[in-house]
Amino acid sequence: MSTPVIQGWCPGALRPMQSGDGLVVRVRPRGGRLTPDQARGIAQLAALHGSGLIDLSNRANLQLRGVTDASHPALIDGLRGFDLIDTDATDEARRNIIVSPFWTEGDGSQEIAAALARALSAQDAPNLPGKFGFSIDLAKSSTIRTASVDIRIEWHLSGWLVRGESFVTGAMVDTPEAAATAALELARWFVDSGGVEGGRGRMVRLWQNEPRNTRHDRLPLRFREGSDAMLGNAPPPKPGTFAQGQLVGFEFGQMQAETLAQLGDLGPLRVTPWRMLLIEGLTEAPQIPGLITRADDPMLRVIACTGAPGCLQAHAATRPLARALAPKLTETLHVSGCAKGCAHPTAAPLTLTATPTGFSLIRNGTASGTPLREGLSADDLTETNILNEFP
Ligand code: SF4
The missing domain is CATH 3.30.413 (Sulfite Reductase Hemoprotein; domain 1)
Known part of the structure; x- marks a missing residue:
């Protein structure tokens, strides 16, 4: 499996990331909430200064795609007018x-x-x-x-x-x-304990690298x-009605700017780490094209990153394959354009990772996990029952 390029940082609005379809500009709503004006404003700016495609990230942010070097400054000015921009890229x-x-x-x-x-x-x-x-x-x-x-x-x-x-x-x-x-205080302890190496680091890695018998004492x-810590742990929710409002999903967590504007008309929006939005106070599923409103929608069983041609690192298109396979699935499938696994960094029941020689099939692992089968074509996968052959 070829090695993906690890950037080690996430895009921001002030520090966008280059992708196959232009700059990706990440907007971080304060408190995880967008007012109706902010939602409509982002939608208008995404259409004006980008391709109009908006992704929801698993970090509960929005990503505006297809921005150019020329349109980026005007986009930032517009977002700043809606209080969506920090003082500088470090903040x-x-x-x-x-x-x-x-x-x-x-x-x-x-x-x-x-x-x-x-x-x-x-x-x-x-x-x-x-x-x-x-x-x-x-x-x-x-x-x-x-x-x-x-x-x-x-x-x-x-x-x-x-x-x-x-x-x-x-x-x-x-x-x-x-x-x-x-x-x-805990973040400072993480830094002082050597948690950052070469500008990268995560708390779990620091903790795992400590000897078991002494790490708690540190x-x-x-x-x-x-x-x-309390043990109460609920599974990630599905689209539906909740006390706080309606939770709605999107194919691959992506929507058109117009959809965001329509959702903004319904009320304040809360972003989530499940690539869904919660519309505050709404008691019925909205009738807007492109939304996933049913908990049993087959598209909820597939996760796929941008893939080719939108991502420069992708070895194949991911979403058409995931869409074709969704009705056949009984469990979650992650289709990844490379071993980096951006769309789902943790293990999934089934993963297909694109490589230069076809798709690798991984069971209960991440996109970089050990494959059970390699060199599979999209036709192999859509025209056979390979995915259901591995218990
Ligand atoms: S996982 Fe997908 S989006 Fe991430 S770098 Fe690889 S191809 Fe690109």
Whole structure:
């Protein structure tokens, strides 16, 4: 399998990433929420300065595609007018915060997100790697534990718990400011403990590299003598009606600008790490073309990255194949244009990874996992039952 290029950073709005179809400009909604004006504004700007295609990322952001070097400055000016741009690229890269879309008014989630964003933009904030992120989920049963983050702020019986990813204990806090302070203390400890190498690093990797018998002792006192993480863990939700509104999906997490504008007309939108949007307060599924509103829609069983020709690293087109295979599937399939696995970095029941010599089939692994079969063509896959031959 050929080795993909690891960028080690995520695109931003001020630091976009080049892709096969132009610049990718990532917009990070504050508190994971877009007002109707912001949603309509992004839609208008995406159509005016990009291709009009908008991706939802598994970091709960929006990505505007097809932007050019010439159109980028005007796009940034427009986004700034909707309060969607940070002071500079460093602030933007640090403000990597996922908020559970199931927050409720007054539960503290929005206040913690604002306090954390302020703390991360302070002059003395730690210099964190580009992919380092935070999550806020104050529900008793967390739905976002599968999201890739490094520091979590979670509900606890006696307050809120701040803990590192994969740590079993954390520090208890009771105000948004205290939560932000504790999260930054843990982030500083991560940096001081050698968590960053060559500008990259993740909390889980640092933790796994520590000897098992001593790693707990290395934690700052209040993170090791605080409380244990709660076990409540819910699977990622499907489209449908929730107390907070309607959760809707999109084929491959991608929509046209016009769709975003129509959704903005229905109410404020909450971004999610599942490439779906929650429309606040809506009690019925919206009748807008291109939305996935049913929990049993076959397209929810496939995940596929941009693939060729949109991504420069892709060895094949991914989405037409995933679309053709969706009705045949009984479990989740990830189709990846290369071994990097951007669309689904963790293991999937079935993965097809494009290589220069065809697709590799991987069972219960990531896109770079060990294949069971190699050199498969798109025709092999669509015209046979190969995918269901491996229990
Ligand atoms: S996984 Fe897909 S989107 Fe990511 S680099 Fe490879 S081909 Fe491109």
